[in-house]
Amino acid sequence: MIVANRKTLEEILTMLKPYKKILLLGCNECVTVCATGGEREVGVLASEIKLSRAKEGQEIEVREQTLERQCDHEYIDQVRPFVGDYEAILSIACGAGIQYVAEKYRNKVVLPGVNTTFLGVTLEQGVWSERCQGCGECVLHLTGGVCPIARCAKSLLNGPCGGSSNGKCEVDKELECAWQLIVDRLKELNQMDKYEEIIPIKDWTTSRDGGPRKRIREDLRL
Amino acid sequence: MKTKSNIERILESGQLVVTSECGPPRGADAEVIKKKGKLLQGVVDAVNVTDNQTSVVRMSSLSACLILKEMGFDPILQMVCRDRNRIAIQSDILGAAALGINNILCLTGDHQKFGDHPKAKNVFDMDSIQMIHTVKTMRDEGKFLGGEEIKGKPILFIGAAENPFADPFEIRAARLGKKAKAGVQFLQTQCIYNMARFEKWMEMVRDRGLHERVGILAGVTPFKSVGMARYMKNSVPGMDVPDEMIERLKGVAKEKQSEEGIRICVETIQKLKQIPGVRGIHIMAIEWEEKVREIAEAAGLLPRPELA
Structure with a gap:
């Protein structure tokens, strides 16, 4: 899932200072699972x-609305009938959702209520951990299922x-060294020979370095 | 491909190599480097010039290398992956070779978190093993990583570092094996205090025959005080300082601790000289360059061989 952290109330209030009527938009997907931007939040x-x-x-009117998803336009369209009644939209979906709302309502100020952080997993109740950076060229088959990039x-x-x-890791005594995890897993799988092979310099064009990415599936297009 | 490196020539002659290091200053004053250089004249065969070590901004390694080169040294350009992508790395390799630098040390680099600019974006476009391969490809095949031909190959002797005290220990020799496969020719180790662990690592290195393919220079750093020993034990990543070292320093009066630190360092070198496969000593006297001559002298490493 995409994991996000809510911005501080102080930051949010600063952004909202000029407005008296806002639409607060949550999302039922990832940010609900990581307890940052769902209906409850x-x-x-x-x-x-x-x-x-x-x-x-400085009284303010806040309309609460949580969409099924903020990354699909049919859900974003659900607020179209009343979006005009509000001066600004405060979205607490991930960065993709916030931007898509802004794209759809071009004359509305759209404000981010969260900081989007990573693609990760739930380790335990209330603890999430990064697993993937979406680099576009997966090497997990070479590294015992543990990603050295992320x-x-x-x-x-x-x-x-x-x-x-x-x-x-040297960066933080609480942080696991990814290569310790990789070596442990390769040993468990009896694949230590994989460690002996040099992984060549990475092609970063499939990552953000190649510019913003877009995927087109011709077979699915209408 | 033969280079003009002193390290290469001394390794070939079968004699022990002696290197040390110079940390560039946090300013543009060339005199600082010249002063440190003077302390090392006639003591070392080549001198490492660190590259923004511990992620603290300093004068560039290449600039300080050139200052030392002009004083008659054979500098070792340290280059880390933290701050440069493959375009900048290849460009600096060409620049170093053009300025007559003969040695490069390919390093991963400390994380920027430890330095004075922890908010910086890091690069790590490649790792140290891929950097070794990059230098080798440029030098031996005369090609850039992109495949284009280089007009004027960079003739550099290729080095790297390894830390026998980091984990997981069981892959530390395998990691050197990967570096050897990538084309490394000499290796400098992290400071050695835990002799038992170093000997075990050397055994694993010899089992793989790596000591015959790579000139291994054993690293030492003298303690100035028990405070420094404790700091290195507790706060420097990947450092292994056994308790008996701390005890030994604690056992002498404060004003005698630096002397004791030097004595420990000399004894360590004497032990290292006996280990099969150790081909040289790398003396890292951090901001204590004035002691390198004394250490080398006491450890029987002087005079250095005359090279034509």
């Missing part, structure tokens, strides 16, 4: 905003740097 944030503004004597602080492809100590 829309409710909590709306109360916090209204309370803070009331304290300052999980090594230096994205090293041929083994751990000199800062790997007791299974931890």
Whole structure:
């Protein structure tokens, strides 16, 4: 899933300062699962905003709405009948959702209520961890199913740097060294011979470095 | 491909190589480098010039290399993957060769988190093993990574570093094996304090025959005080300082600790000289260059061989 963190209330209130009537948009997908931008969080944030503004004597009207997805236009279209009644939209979907809403309502100010962070998994209740950077050329078959691009602080492809100590990364003693995980897994799979092979310098054109990416499936187009 | 590197020539002669390092200053004053250089004259065969070590901004390695070259040294250009993509790396390789630099040390680089600009974006377009391969391809095949022909090949002796004290320990010799396969010719190790672990690593290196393919220079760093030893033990990533070293320094009066640190360093070198496959000593006296001569002298590493 895409994991996001909510911005601080202070940051959000600063962005909202000029407005008296806003539409607060949540999303039922990833940000609901990571408990940042779903229906529940829309409710909590709306109360916090209204309370803070009331304290300052600057009342604000907040309409709460949570869409099935903010990354598909048919759902974004659901707010079209009343979007004109609001001065600004505060979206707490991921960065893709926020942008798509902005694209669809060109004359509305669209504000981000979250910081989108990574593609990850739920480790346990309330703990999420990064797993993928969407580099566009997967090497997991070579690295025991552990991604060195996303999980090594230096994205090293041929083994751990000199800062790997007791299974931890030099960057943070709480952070697992990706190469320790890779070596452990290769050993479990009896694939240590894979470690001996040099992985050549990566082609980054499939990643963000090649420019914004777009995928077209001709067979699916109408 | 023969280079003009002193390290290559001394390794070939079968004698021990001695190297040390010069950290460039945090400013544009060339005199700082010249002063450090003077302390190393006649003591080392080649001198490493660090590349923004610990991610702290300093004068560029290549500039400081040139200053030392003009003083008659054979500098080793350290280059990290942290700050340059493949375009900048290849460009700097050509520039270094054009300025008469004979040696390059291919390094991953410390994470920027440790330095004075932790908010920087890092690069890591390639890793150190891929950098070794890059230099070798440019030098031996006369080709850029993109496949185009190079007019005027960069003739550099290729080095790397390895840390026998980092984990996972069991792949540390295999990692050197990958570096050898990529084309590395000499290797400098992280500072050695845990002799038992270093000997075990060397055994694994010899089992793979890597000591015959790569000139291994064992790294040492003298302690100035027990405080420094504790700091290295607890705060420097990948450093292995056994408790008995700390105890030994603690056991002498404060004003005698630096002397004791030098003594430990000399004893370490003497032990390292006996280990099969160790072909040289790399003395890293961090901001203590004035002690390198004393250490080399006491360890029987002087005089250095005369090279024509």
